[in-house]
Structures are given as structure tokens and as C-alpha cells.
Amino acid sequence: MSDTDKQNYELAFHITANLEDADVQKNRQDLEKIITSHGGVVSFAKDPDKIRLAYPVKHETSSYFGYFNFILETPESVDQIRDEVKMNNNILRFLILKHESRPKAEKEDMIRRMAQAERRKQRAAKDPEKTAGQKAETKMGKEDEKALDSKLEEILEKI
Template structure:
């Protein structure tokens, strides 16, 4: 058996459907003879760029095993397409999975379950922002003293206009 790691991304708008999506991905892998290992990592994060109009998403990483070529040949089944190619194609066609990657797990560190911690949301300026900590006070910019404007009478302004306009 060869061990693989599947990491896929589900948009935040589909968070209520997450159990169904996880089950669907699991069915895709098990239909090709794969078996999932117990540990799964799930993390909600802001994405670096927008994917299919989603800016936040849930990253899910799971390990699974698939029989290697020798085990498939020993079972006597005729396989025209590698099971990994079938899994890839099914995940590409899934509308619920935004992005995914399948890697060989032998070179990767062990998966660790990340405890899910919700940050408190703070309402400000008409929107919801996550509280990041206390803001530092902004330093005040030095202000230059204002010079008093010289008072000019209307007669002086009229004289200057006549001189410039040649009236």
C-alpha cells in the first residue's frame, strides 16, 4: 500500500455543508480502493487570493492509502486507469472543492490535529473584523506655526488689478 496525503480547500460559504463535502470526498477515494487513516487536519484561514469569489476557506488535510501496482496485479483485476487519476478527475469535477493537491506522504511530516479556535469578532465601521490586539497610538506629526496673513484693503486690491489689467 502506498500512502498519500490529500489537501483540499472548501470555501467559507459552504461551511454549513462541510460534513456532506467531507463524506463525498471520502466516497471518491474509497470507491477506488483507498482507505483513510485516522488523523485529519482542518483549519479555517484567509486565502492569499480570491478563488471562485471566495476570500476565506477551510483547508482539510487527510492521509489515505491506495494499493500499489503489485497488489492490484496480484488481485487479478484489470485496471485501465490508475486509481489516482480517477480520484484526480472526480475532485476536479467537484463543485464543492475549490482546490486540491495529492502528494506522496513518505516525504512529509506527520499530520497533527489542530484544535479549532474561533477568534472573537469585533464590529467596527459597519463591518466585522477579527480582533488582532491593541492598536498602537499614532505619533503626532509636527505642526508648523501659521503665519498671520497681511491685511490688504479693497483700494489696494483695486489699484493692483488696474495696474495688471491696464485699465
């Protein structure tokens, strides 16, 4: 399996809350087995936690929510995984997402641009030879920033 053939996916799921903890873990393990039986490699698994649902799903107001991040070589396996998960009656709802991975060159370019922007900020803060107009504009910007910070603190204190 070469790196270019691999694709990252995420399977997010809700398990019915009517089950005991041991049964919830068994359902989680069953989902993991479904993924691995179709050639998937689980890279991360979040154990299901009981949550309150925003709206009822199949007449239930709470569920156990968890997810898996996994890698597959063949896209056809996703359909097979989806079909098998649908057959599990304890799964209220699930979603399989395909994660688009950014090319390494694009990631490096983004890091380089972020570093350049940071260096520009540092140089601008250290440069004492600004024109009067620029100083006034900068000073006004700092005053606005302080006002926003104080408003933010007031709002956070109320919460």
C-alpha cells in the same frame, strides 16, 4: 494487499466558505467516499477549518481547509480520484501528494547515527582532559551560544 504494493498519499483540499457547516461536513464525507470507493484506506482525516487565504482563489478570500492521509494499492486510482474531485464545484483547490516511505533499514540507520552523535556530545561534556586549545575553543563557543540566546530572548520579548 502486501506492504510493498501499498503507497501513502495525502489529499489536501479547500472547500468554499459560502457553505453551512453541515454542507462542509457533507463535502468532506463525499471526498472520503471517493477515496474509499477506489480502494483507498483513510489513515488520518483532518476536519476542515475555516481559514483566511493568502490570496484570492476563484474570487474567494477564505475557505475551509482539510486533508486526508490515505493508503492505495494501485497508482491508477490516484487519477480516478483526481478526476472525481475535480467534478465537485465546492472544492476551490486540491492537491494529491505521494508520500515516499523510507525503508526500515534507513530509519534504523538514522536513529543509530543520532544516538551515536548524542553519546559523543555527552562524552565530550564529561571529558576533563581536553587540551588548552580545545578548552579555549569550547569556552568561546559557549560564550557565543549565550550571546545568541540573549539576543533570541530579546527578539522574542518584542514579539
